[in-house]
Amino acid sequence: MTFVQIIDCKTDRVDDMNRLLDKWVEQTHGKRTATHATVATDRADKHHVIEIVEFPSYEEAMRQSNLPETNRIFEEMVALCDMPPTFTDLDVVRDEQLNKMVCRRFFDVISTGEFDALEQVLDSGYREFDPNNEEQNTSIDMARAEVQMYHAAFSDFRFTLDDQIAEGDKVCNRWTWTGTHTGEFIGIAPTKRKVTMTGTTIHRLENGMIQEAWWSYDFLGALRQIGAVDMPQG
Template sequence: MVKDMALTTTPEENKQIIHRFVEEVVNNGNYDRIDELVAEDLIDQTPFGETRGRDALRDTMTQIRTAFPDFSVTSHEIVAEGDSVAVRMNQRGTHEGEFMSLEPTGRTFDIEAMGFARLEDGQIAERWAQPDMLGLLQQLGVVESPGE
């Protein structure tokens, strides 16, 4: 029996998959789309550590949405080469739930972030999120800016 060749996607198609992930999953909270857009054995790397699998991603997204109910992302650039995609974006939200053991401050944030992904067979197989954590904590009022 001959095994089917792995599906391949073009860099342009990979950019569209990332765009759909940001809009449908992150911004609209449609976690059902994770099964379509994300590999079952996803490796997700964030400032909080590495997690694996779709369920762990759902948990991460739920924690973010609980802490910041209005969390949203605006993508400014999406660049792709081969199976890799890079995104320059802004993330924003209002701190209304516990986050990193911090009680809600009610303050808003708007930070820059970078995201990188590797796609495989038309799904996100690995993801690296690099938000401006210092800027986030400063805007929430839990860390002072130098010189304050």
């Protein structure tokens, strides 16, 4: 279970507090168990400072607390504060990264062929960048048409999400695509062969909708599997 510690203090030395966090990161390199640290100031009181530190578990947090480097940094932190800082220890019971959910919904939609549902996840100004396409998709209709083309060419068409990483307004999705070549594809007659393709799509979201997409995938490998190209055997 993810564990979060909130450190609450009052200080007029916010810049020094930031430098102290930099020092802590440097000194605990290779030993640190924290995965995410945030320092924030209260908009209503600029001297009210909150530090939020995330760990994989309570046990990992305690392991880091016992590091001599952590103890030294804490002593310096206390010296910067107007009064001793307070601590709140939290076990995370729900952690939803909403942009990830939108992207999962996108891949579900294009896998199931619920094309009308694309408007639920793609912004009206959606556009994408694909090195394998000479003409980039610059609308929902163009994206829908391309997915329909794949569905017509491959039965059992499905994306499986292997990994997702979210930061800020972007989500990186690593996926595996599978299908059976039962229809004509870019002029290639059906081969009835099973095809597997791996790739990565980076989505940028705004207001809970996908604005842009950058695609990178093994298109050449898919063509080789249906016999469209010959690859030298090494």
